[in-house]
Amino acid sequence: MFAWKAVTARLAIGSAIILAGLNVASAQEGIALPAPAADVSPGTAATETAVFAGGCFWGVQGVFQHVSGVKNAVSGYAGGAKQTANYESVGSGKTGHAEAVMVTYDPKQVTYGHLLQIYFSVAHDPTELNRQGPDIGTQYRSAIFPENEDQGRVAKAYIAQLNKARLYDAAIVTTIEPGHAFYPAEAYHQDFLTNNPTYPYIVYNDLPKLENLRKLFARDFREKPVLVAKNGI
Secondary structure, X not given: OHHHHHHHHHHHHHHHHHHHOOOOOOOOOOOOOOOOOOOOOOOOOOOEEEEEEEOOHHHHHHHHHOEOOEEEEEEEEEOOOHHHOOHXXXXXXXXXXXXXXXXXXXXXXXXXXXXXHHHHHHHXXXXXXXXXXXXXXXXXXEEEEOXXXXXXXXXXXXXXXXHHHOOOOOOOOOEEXXXXXXXXXXXXXXXXXXXXXXXXXXXXXXXXXXXXHHHHOOOOEOOOOOOHHHHOO
């Protein structure tokens, strides 16, 4: 019951924001960014995985579910221990976990570098420290959990590339945190954006991300999302 109370509280925050007319959504989402100068070679694997954290996992998952070449996108937790990988514990901000999304993709169709470009451009605001919009705490930090050394190298180089280009109003605070396992979130968090498109929190904070994806990455945008309900965890 506690977890559902927490979800309800998050939705209430979205409603209050709209009613108050406050502009506290991530202000630097939807920026046209250059592609990474370096990328991960596709290799021979049929699929690869990447783990990104960028605030509430509902919106991050929703973005990647609409990217061509993505086979699955699962909401979950990364950065902490297995025993605390649940919504109630992570919500305390004391577990080391961040709300994260594991993206399974076909490297022949979309590269890791291109996923990074989408992540930094439309999935979240990488200049907000330990928060995203109305959500505050280390569990909402901007973080990349590389699956291997190549991903870590490319992510680090891309952050340096973007900071040098000064395309944001502030420095990127995204951390690179290797060596952490990913744990899927509870079933009711999966496909949340698709299943709840009229919730105020989703309408205000997350649907604009999909619109930015459609505008800035038109060739990558897939109208019908790939859902966990069909692909499993």
